Amino acid sequence: MELTEQEFLSKITVHKGIIHKVSRIYFEDPSDREDLVQEIILQLWKSLKSFNGKSQFSSWMYRVALNTAIVFFKKEKRKSDNYQMPEHVQLAHEEYSDEKEQQLAVFYKAVQQLNKIEKALIFQFIEGFSGEEIAKNLGMSPGNVRVKLNRTKKKLQEIIKTQNHGF
Amino acid sequence: MDFDKIKELMDNENQDDLQLPISLENLKESNMPIAKIRKTMKGEIAIQLVAIVIFFTYPFLIEMYELPRAVYLIFMFITSLMTLGYLAKMIWFLRRTSNVKQQTKETILNFIHDIKLTMEVYKTGIIAGSLLLPVSVAAIFMGAVKFGPDRFTEWFLLQMPTSIFSLVLLGYLISCVLIYYITVIWADKLYGVHVRKLEEILAQMEE
Numbered sequence: 001m002e003l004t005e006q007e008f009l010s011k012i013t014v015h016k017g018i019i020h021k022v023s024r025i026y027f028e029d030p031s032d033r034e035d036l037v038q039e040i041i042l043q044l045w046k047s048l049k050s051f052n053g054k055s056q057f058s059s060w061m062y063r064v065a066l067n068t069a070i071v072f073f074k075k076e077k078r079k080s081d082n083y084q085m086p087e088h089v090q091l092a093h094e095e096y097s098d099e100k101e102q103q104l105a106v107f108y109k110a111v112q113q114l115n116k117i118e119k120a121l122i123f124q125f126i127e128g129f130s131g132e133e134i135a136k137n138l139g140m141s142p143g144n145v146r147v148k149l150n151r152t153k154k155k156l157q158e159i160i161k162t163q164n165h166g167f
Numbered sequence: 168m169d170f171d172k173i174k175e176l177m178d179n180e181n182q183d184d185l186q187l188p189i190s191l192e193n194l195k196e197s198n199m200p201i202a203k204i205r206k207t208m209k210g211e212i213a214i215q216l217v218a219i220v221i222f223f224t225y226p227f228l229i230e231m232y233e234l235p236r237a238v239y240l241i242f243m244f245i246t247s248l249m250t251l252g253y254l255a256k257m258i259w260f261l262r263r264t265s266n267v268k269q270q271t272k273e274t275i276l277n278f279i280h281d282i283k284l285t286m287e288v289y290k291t292g293i294i295a296g297s298l299l300l301p302v303s304v305a306a307i308f309m310g311a312v313k314f315g316p317d318r319f320t321e322w323f324l325l326q327m328p329t330s331i332f333s334l335v336l337l338g339y340l341i342s343c344v345l346i347y348y349i350t351v352i353w354a355d356k357l358y359g360v361h362v363r364k365l366e367e368i369l370a371q372m373e374e
């Protein structure tokens with residue numbers, strides 16, 4: 001697909017929710033998220049020529065954004081930057097304007113304990129992709145996706161339970 | 168856990184913190200493994216170019232015998248050509264490979280393949296070029312006038328007792344082994360780390 005820079009930016013603005021959600025799922029730190037967002041936009045622009053319009057633009061964006069997040073490694077930080085309080089302590093002290101916001105914050109924090117592939121599985125499941133579609137996107141067998149997805153859902157529930165939250 | 172509810176919350180989340188750029192020119196450089204490797208290689212080429220200027224200037228700054236100087240320049244020329252040629256070719260190769268538009272597994276496998284191939288070509292280039300280095304080093308030290316009579320010419324024409332020749336050969340072989348291991352360790356430090364991280368993700372898919 002041939003688009004000018006401005007046309008491209010307008011097109012991805014329409015679907016910016018995809019980039020936002022992928023970055024939220026993959027990184028907790030805002031500066032890491034910012035780096036990932038930039039990388040996703042760069043990779044989308046570089047891969048644009050390969051988009052032939054056979055699938056929806058949003059589906060193609062999901063694939064490029066997810067693959068970028070999986071292959072992207074955040075910058076190494078100094079030790080002093082890496083220290084974080086144990087999660088149960090952090091969560092207990094954070095304040096949220098409402099219950100929904102807190103639920104989402106708990107979910108994002110729990111997701112950080114999953115590995116990159118588990119994150120990709122749970123994200124696509126939440127976004128409503130079928131098992132077949134997830135398998136096709138990741139290059140795994142549908143059976144493997146089914147098993148892994150069930151395992152990941154259980155793991156996520158366990159993480160949230162151990163943080164004394166349940167929803 | 169109600170995943171529909173999570174989806175609804177995610178869809179309705181405030182996205183004001185996500186500011187898309189108004190122009191692609193403002194984007195930082197890519198931080199993907201292949202891009203990092205290309206950057207490292209470009210840095211190495213720059214360092215090598217500076218080193219080449221120094222290496223080719225040095226024999227003219229000191230008083231040397233003719234044969235050692237000629238041997239030094241020829242061997243250094245071949246060494247530089249080999250290492251620079253390999254690095255330039257790899258930068259060109261990495262520019263046109265690896266993308267993130269395929270299936271995830273395929274993308275990761277391609278990245279691993281490209282990095283491993285880069286590592287192997289890098290090692291071959293550096294090792295092949297460096298195997299000539301002991302001769303250049305010998306020429307520059309033994310051929311300098313301040314070190315006395317032209318010992319290098321005798322050495323180069325193998326005019327030496329068998330015992331000394333055996334020692335020279337042993338010294339050369341030890342240098343080669345050292346060059347080999349230093350290059351392997353260096354290549355692993357520069358590029359191996361990316362391969363290990365990607366293989367870890369691949370294992371997560373297959374476990």
